[in-house]
Amino acid sequence: MMDFDLTQCQLGSPLALARGEHLFQMHDAANGELYYVRSGHIKLYQQCPDGVERIIDFVQPGDWLGVDTIGEPERHASALALTDCELDLVPYRQLAELMDREPYSCDLFSAMLSREIERQQIAAATLRSAGACQRIVLFLLQRAGKAPADPAEEIHAALPMSRQEISDYLGLTPATVSRTLSLLKRNGWIALGQRGFVVQSREALEQLAAGMPLTEVPALA
Amino acid sequence: MMDFDLTQCQLGSPLALARGEHLFQMHDAANGELYYVRSGHIKLYQQCPDGVERIIDFVQPGDWLGVDTIGEPERHASALALTDCELDLVPYRQLAELMDREPYSCDLFSAMLSREIERQQIAAATLRSAGACQRIVLFLLQRAGKAPADPAEEIHAALPMSRQEISDYLGLTPATVSRTLSLLKRNGWIALGQRGFVVQSREALEQLAAGMPLTEVPALA
DNA sequence: CGGGCCCTTGATATGAGTCAAGGGTGGTGG
DNA sequence: CCACCACCCTTGACTCATATCAAGGGCCCG
Structure with missing residues (x-):
């Protein structure tokens, strides 16, 4: 239809x-x-x-x-x-x-x-069934929309709401949201701007969204 | 309308x-x-x-x-x-x-x-914003429906699903659901049957649903 | 009467919340 | 244009609610 x-x-x-x-x-x-x-x-x-x-x-x-x-x-x-x-x-x-x-x-x-x-x-x-990390990643993927035709292309998405608002929406606290975003950034999967973010590894995010546990990835030498 | x-x-x-x-x-x-x-x-x-x-x-x-x-x-x-x-x-x-x-x-x-x-x-x-007790009480009140005309009348409601199913639905675990129901029962606010329950104090339940913390009430002498 | 399944309950583990301090950013007024 | 201020974001230490693991009990069905 x-x-x-x-x-x-x-x-x-x-x-x-x-x-x-x-x-x-x-x-x-x-x-x-x-x-x-x-x-x-x-x-x-x-x-x-x-x-x-x-x-x-x-x-x-x-x-x-x-x-x-x-x-x-x-x-x-x-x-x-x-x-x-x-x-x-x-x-x-x-x-x-x-x-x-x-x-x-x-x-x-x-x-x-x-x-x-x-x-x-x-x-x-x-x-209901997702933990903090999963909720946040699902939220980010929603903001980012569908994958682009070219998988190598980076996706810039707007994030025009405050951390407080995000945490309210997801049933979390600002502290947890901030921590999780920081960890995603440290792992090189997203980049954070003031009012937006960039998906650097959609694959990693989709695995997290599917339930993969989130752990700190050691930096490469 | x-x-x-x-x-x-x-x-x-x-x-x-x-x-x-x-x-x-x-x-x-x-x-x-x-x-x-x-x-x-x-x-x-x-x-x-x-x-x-x-x-x-x-x-x-x-x-x-x-x-x-x-x-x-x-x-x-x-x-x-x-x-x-x-x-x-x-x-x-x-x-x-x-x-x-x-x-x-x-x-x-x-x-x-x-x-x-x-x-x-x-x-x-x-x-999203409710804790375990609040979720469960809201769920019970949904099952019980509207208050009867006569406030003294007890409300019998069906609960034809397993604890596992309730906990899935509410984003909790069967253990937590069971514990919370037991506590509500010990406090005399509900009675539990095999496949149903009875509201004994709608007032108490509505306070819990509105966010009142749930604590054990000491038994009367 | 026997067996399996679900429910209950306890002990322990853990993820997220709370409290609090420090730092960045944007906005405002000098 | 710069400096100050306020607000939000980040981060750490600790607490607490809920999950997890596990054992026992009761109900229903065969």
């Missing part, structure tokens, strides 16, 4: 968001508004009663935002731009009209929601 | 499943078949390459099954009946036809999928 393609359907109106701006806040009216992320990174989080923030997800280019609030009156989380973003605002009503007119579009939309459910299920089940 | 109500729509064909039977297995053709669970309990799990099984979810009466595989050719998990079950088999095609004919039905279906995404997100985020 082909992917649900917005541009093909002429849906949505463009919307820019600057770093640090909220797209919406918890308890805002949802109004059946969905968003498609063209560029930039957004964090979805809840402000818990005790003041701690709980991170629901990091939204990347190509992801949809708001599919968890169709038919709900209120947003159940806040969305904050971690970088400047370009979005398409897509009212659900517009999609519904399309689905009335266009056969298959309903199937495509259902399939998109369905994939999202699957993604959440798998992610949750994986994280 | 009202709930998506199958009985009202005259959809689906009934289907019985005996304890121990598989409804489907991983990699089976999905054929766009959804199921609505009328009674009984089903576990959704993946058989990992290393032989360990990873539990995705426990499905209860009132839940839908298969909403994670709409538009996918294959099941990505196996479904096994933990008890005898009564299901309704609902082909997605039938729902799609309904959505063509009936205004709003499409919205109801989208809303149902959307709620499922939300449910997964919240559950995952909660489990």
Whole structure:
């Protein structure tokens, strides 16, 4: 089945968001508004009663935002731009009209929601059974995306969130995240920049993600 | 918004499943078949390459099954009946036809999928930040369902899965689950039967679920 | 009645959390 | 433009929760 393609359907109106701006806040009216992320990174989080923030997800280019609030009156989380973003605002009503007119579009939309459910299920089940190192490497691989055609090519990926935010998201502490990243770096598998990283050995990361224990590799002479 | 109500729509064909039977297995053709669970309990799990099984979810009466595989050719998990079950088999095609004919039905279906995404997100985020006791109590409260009208009434809930399965699902070990349940029992907050339990103090459980630390309560003289 | 499996419980090991100090980076104001 | 300051990141020592290993007990099934 082909992917649900917005541009093909002429849906949505463009919307820019600057770093640090909220797209919406918890308890805002949802109004059946969905968003498609063209560029930039957004964090979805809840402000818990005790003041701690709980991170629901990091939204990347190509992801949809708001599919968890169709038919709900209120947003159940806040969305904050971690970088400047370009979005398409897509009212659900517009999609519904399309689905009335266009056969298959309903199937495509259902399939998109369905994939999202699957993604959440798998992610949750994986994280539950994984240790700290595995969680972090899986997170990094998610950020890095698919392997490039040329395996020798290095992959630069953005990491626009703080260590605190990463650790919240993974159910760890900032200290553990920092330690693990440092060890991955010492082993020469990634390079760390201020707001990003470079995959230097995807193979090593994939072995770690598959459950290989993480040990310090002695430096070559 | 009202709930998506199958009985009202005259959809689906009934289907019985005996304890121990598989409804489907991983990699089976999905054929766009959804199921609505009328009674009984089903576990959704993946058989990992290393032989360990990873539990995705426990499905209860009132839940839908298969909403994670709409538009996918294959099941990505196996479904096994933990008890005898009564299901309704609902082909997605039938729902799609309904959505063509009936205004709003499409919205109801989208809303149902959307709620499922939300449910997964919240559950995952909660489990990540919770310790062993909190996870277990949240799990028990999920099984027990809503509080009864009469607060004094005791709630009997089914627990048709093994400790091994519970611990897999929660990302713990059977030993930890057993210990924690024993402690809850010693404190008089639950009673344990072979294949079920009774909530004796919902208040205590809800405090634990909200983060109260679990300590042994000395027995009264 | 016997056997196997799962559940329970104890002792010990270990991975991750906590607490705390030091260092780098980016932002701000002089 | 530079200097200061605040915040976050890193790193170390120690603690604690949970996993691991292992033995005993109870339930269900044959």
